[in-house]
Amino acid sequence: MNSGKRQKQRKVLLMGKSGAGKSSMRSIVFSNYVAKDVRRLGATIDVEHSNIKFMGNLMLNLWDCGGQDGFMENYLTHQREHVFSNVAVLIFVFDVESREFQSDLVDYSYIVQALGECSPQAKIFCLIHKMDLVTARLRLPLFEERIEFIRGSSEGFKDSVDFFATSIWDQSLYKAWTQIIYYLIPNASTIESLLQQLAEVIDARELILYERTTCLMVTHVTRGLEGQNPFTDRFERISSILKTHKQSMARHTGIPAGSANFAEMQIKTSRFMFFITRLTENTNLAASIPPSEQVFNAARVNILLARHRFAELDISNKPRAGLSHAYQRTSDDKELADIAAGYVGGKA
Template sequence: MNTGKRQKQRKVLLMGKSGAGKSSMRSIVFSNYVAKDVRRLGATIDVEHSNIKFMGNLMLNLWDCGGQDGFVENYLTHQRAHVFSSVAVLIFVFDIESREFAADVISYSSIIRALQENSPSAKVFVLIHKMDLVQARLRQQLFEERAEYIRAASEGFKDTVEFWATSIWDQSLYKAWTQIIYYLIPNAGSIEALLRQLAEVIDARELILYERTTCLTVTHVTRGLEERNPFTDRFERISSILKTHKQSMAKHTNLPPNIANFAEMQIKTGRFMFFITRLTENTNLAAAIPPSEQIFNAARVNISLVRPRFAELDIGSAKASARGGIQQAFASSGMGAVEDGRRRDGEGESGGVE
């Protein structure tokens, strides 16, 4: 599907003071590190460039910028136009326990001015990191105080900058990076719309789309009573579980963690049924459905029928995003949607799930 398509490149700056945790989070999100392994990472020298393929044709041109004062001064003077031009996203990381917070904000403000000068349409995400080091009862208040102080120094990005409290030891890191990735995917809305149509067809309580390599959530659709689910971090929890599972498979198969993967996982209970399966070459789909074997089997068949339609929505396929939806996908397969063991377009016809 991707042959001949031009990759969409997005320049992403990852900046912040030395020791704030930039390289650690990058390694966990994109290099399949686990939190305890990042201790062996050294300080970043100048700029480390990474070209990360995400969701088919999206290429993240990630610049992990060293945070030592000498490097920052160089970025702002001799390399100002080179570093800060054509930037899609700036991710600035603050260490919540920094003893020089005011100085960190002054440095941030200088970087923001350089960004506004060279990439005024960029998006800014501020991650207030290492929140696990703060007492639980004080975290929210301290986060809000720091966020307001930083917002005041955000110049022209004051009204659009987004703040996230993060830690490598819980799901907050995945939650923040999920929002960053969602912003970078140009046709996320089309994918979400198609996912919503699929959820209606298979009567899913929830559908969650994950990128296969990083296990980050791309988007999700929630329906009915599931909208009142009290576990608001469930998507990030599943990301963490999938990541850990990939690490375990890599360990026992001697495959690199970015290659190790699984075909399908199923959970069946008296209250719900849940499965995660491959949707496209680049994505996994998690589905929560009612506790019915017929609905479960029909859902799996319908997902297999619409896989080519989702594959067409790889990044950069503008023509594909303008085509018909789920029903056209079923029509092009020569079948109607399967429901409760029978095809919707005629009971008793071949192709249904028994």
């Protein structure tokens, strides 16, 4: 958010056997690829390093590790300390249709042992990938069976491993990576608390915070009856829609997909109103509010006034003042603050 502050680096290992789909998912999430384009990606040779700026001051030091047997052996012997030291997160990808699942489990157990020696505080996420290749009625039983085997090979991490069934062809990939990113952001709870305050001020049914470049959800606040929304994958669906929209803008404008963005999108119906707008340099905010022009206009103004408060947040997790400080008047926004004075809480 505030780029002038010191960046915090988090080392993330992306591992799994060759062909499991590691580089494909990395390219979709961080490099604005679409699923049909990943076929042209070649096999990863040794380790591909990527420094990915996320939420302004969080730098993901992503190590995409080639999964060929020779590379695996090298990681576990000659490069053991180099690869497995100072790791925040290990993401291990299993190909659900692998014909050598027992061999994959053996490699995984060796990697977990090395991680336990060099980075015992690391978090492990296991992605059971390419689930779209499995018949729908068999997916859940197979997923649960795989979890049981993998957990049994997780050594000292067996009680803390998180599992996700994923595919590059649906929203499941975004759901998994959203949870991974949420774990990596040290001040996510602080952002969530501030978002809760903002939701109460503007009478929002739901607020969803998205990182602008990747379109991954950072966190959300759901209030009232919105908690009964039957579309439990709505956050990931919006991620997918935003990503597709960015790619469409890139094709028609010539702007790189990573830089393509929009100012605001609005939807107004008789049952609800919804808009997505820029919150900070690095985030977009989606808001679902009651069907009232008064509440809608008040929400947009108050979000504008709260922007600098969110922009102040960084990964240092220092204690901050409450949301009320977001409404301090400066020479630049005094006129707008005067206009908004009667709108706080959506009341004229």
